[in-house]
Amino acid sequence: MNIPAKPGSSSVEIHGNFVDGREIEAGQGPMLDVRNPATGEVIAQIPNSTADDIDRAMKSARAAFDGKAWGGMDVRARARLVNKLADAFEANLDQLYKLETLNNGRPVNETRAQLSRLPDFFRYFAGLALARRDSVIPVEGSYLNYTLRTPIGIVANCTPFNHPLMILCKSLAAVLASGCVTVVKPSEYTPLTTLRLAKIFAEAGLPPGVFNVVLGLGQSAGKMLAEHPDIDKLVLTGGTEAGRIAGSAAAKVFAHQTMELGGKTPVMVFDDYDIDRAVNYAAFGAFIGAGQTCICASRHLVQTTIYDEFVAKLKAKTETIRIGDPSDPATQLGPVISARQRDRVLSYCKFGHEDGARLVAGGVAPKIAGLENGYFVEPTVFADVKADMRIFQEEVFGPFTSVTPFKDEADALRLANDSPFGLAAAIRTRDVARAHRVASGVKCGIVWINDHHRLDPASPWGGVGDSGVGRECGTESFDDHFNVKSVMVATNDAPFDWYRDTAGQRRLN
Known part of the structure; x- marks a missing residue:
């Protein structure tokens, strides 16, 4: 690909959808623009x-699912191929993380660290495919009952x-x-690495139609796909x-x-937890990826006995974060994705002021030398935030966090659960019993104790409430790609005629 690797280049590439193993023209x-x-x-x-473009991709996926090259592939052969795809991903890691940094503005060190984990996801699920066993179920009577699992078919992925x-x-x-197939609709802001990965996998031997990519706006192309x-x-x-709109359609x-929805x-x-360490985790959880993560550490609930010290140290830590060109390894915080998102984050700074919270750090859009038209927001911290404030209740999706005091464990859980969302939570304590009590009591799908933002291909990932349904990763995700038959x-050869001896029958089912 000829996408420019440095900010300031004027080269623009024209892309189409990726269908049937190749990039094709699409749309009318x-x-x-991708910026x-x-x-x-x-x-x-x-x-x-x-709609015609979406339908073409769906037909390609269905043909691949029903065809011999993929649908007829032996499980062991498919697992070998998926492992080969992991190797191909790894071999192209440098170009992928540089392209993703260019496209979404995440600092290159963050992007490299994240993408380097991804080949393991393919190897893990290839291992599950090999280890999979169907069940033999003990049932009453002279019967053998077993299950067969078959791939569900086409997965639409937005x-x-x-x-x-x-x-x-x-x-x-x-x-x-x-053994399923997919049609992927990436964000219109960041389609470039998805297209590139589709090409890499096709070159590595993935049959045409298994992995298709359709491009466009979420409210049109995404809606039609769902x-x-x-x-x-x-x-x-x-x-x-x-999620509500797409889920209703599906x-x-x-x-x-x-x-996986909001958080x-x-x-x-x-x-009882070390304050300096808590502050370091707070900055990491709140500002990694410019805070544009559903599991962003957006609400810090801090015990009153250490509250003032925590706020002062978080302010000092936040003010050391280096904002700049995401392709520079020295940069620690890049831009948000768009002017619209920058303005959204700044609007919540206004809400914080209006509702009576105290601005501790950030709250403005800085001008970075040489990058004056970039979409930057300073890492922002508000303190003295109450549960009825908008910045406590609503997802900001930017480098933005709030701090609220709590009295005791019950108060902490009350505040933590005062939200329609339930994706993730984190606990900082050295009290083992408390850690497990709080983990049990908080309403969410993921809990980190003395850590943040960690995932593994074997660990189920997902939320409750307004944070979504279902789980990615782990055996939970793998099993949800099959229909169970x-x-x-009957292992008894005894004669059977219900209508000859109805009165003598002892059971119907």
């Missing part, structure tokens, strides 16, 4: 796919801008290892309202659903 009307968020410059253009490849691969690895009558499973990572065709992660800091075999 004006193309969509470098560090400079605001257009680096690529993509189509806004039409991925977000914040972690384009990581969130794609959490789903894609399970799709491929299970409501397509031929999908068998919908995977979506995005906002809660987008429900009409009774598709399986896995959706408002509470971090409970107890006074129960087979009941």
Whole structure:
């Protein structure tokens, strides 16, 4: 690919959808601009796919699923191929992380560290494919009952801008290892690494039609994909309202659903935990990826006995974070994805002031020398935040966090659970019993004790409430890519005629 590797280049590539193993022209009307968020410059253009484009990709996926090259592939052969794809990903890691940094503005050190983990997702799910066993179920009477699992079919996957490849691969690895096929609609802001990965996998031997990519806006192309009558499973990572719309559409065709939606992660800091370490985790959890993560440490709940010291030290830590060109290894915080997102974050700074919170750090859009048109926001901290404030209740999705005092364990849990979201939570304490009590009492799908933002391909990932349904990663995700068929075999050769001896029968079912 000829996407420019440095900010300031004027080169613009034109892309189409990736269908049937190759990139093709798609869409009608004006193309969509893809911008470098560090400079605001257009680096690529993509189509806004039409219903015909979506249908073409779906037909390609169905043909691959039903065809011999993929649908007829032996489980062991498929596992070997998925491991080969992991190797191909690893061999192309340098170009992938540089391209992703260019496209979404995440600092290059962060992007490299995140993408280097992704080949393991494919290897893990390839291992599950080899280890999979169907069940023999003890039942009453002279019967052998066993299960057969068959891949569900086409997985429609709508991925977000914040972690384009990581969130794609959490789903894609399970799709491929299970024998399913997929049509992916990446964010219109960050389609470039998804397209590149599709090409890498095709060159590594993935049969045409197994991994298709359609481009365009979420409200049009994404909506048409989610409501397509031929999908068998919908995977979506995005906002809660987008999840409601897409989930309602997919429900009409009774598709399986896995959706990771919004979050408002509470971090409970107890006074027995080292404050300096808690502050370091606070900065990491709140500002990694410019805070554009659903599990961003957005609500710090701090015990009153250490509250003032924690706030002062978090202010000092925040003010040391280096903002700048994401391609520079010295940069610690890059831009948010767009001007619209920058303005959204700044609007919440205004809400914080209006509601009576105390601005501790940040709250403005800095001008970075040489990157004056980039979408930067200073890392922002508000203190003395109350539970009824907008910045406590609503997802900001930027480098923005709040600090609220609590009295005791019960008060911490009350504040933590005062939210419609339930994706993740974190606990800082040296009291082992308390850690487990609080982990049990907080309403969410993921809990980190004395850590943050950790995931593993074997560990289930997902939320409750307005944070979504279903789980990615782990055996939970793998199993949800199959339909289960129960087979009941009569092993008794005794004569049977219900209507000859109805009165003598002792059971119907």
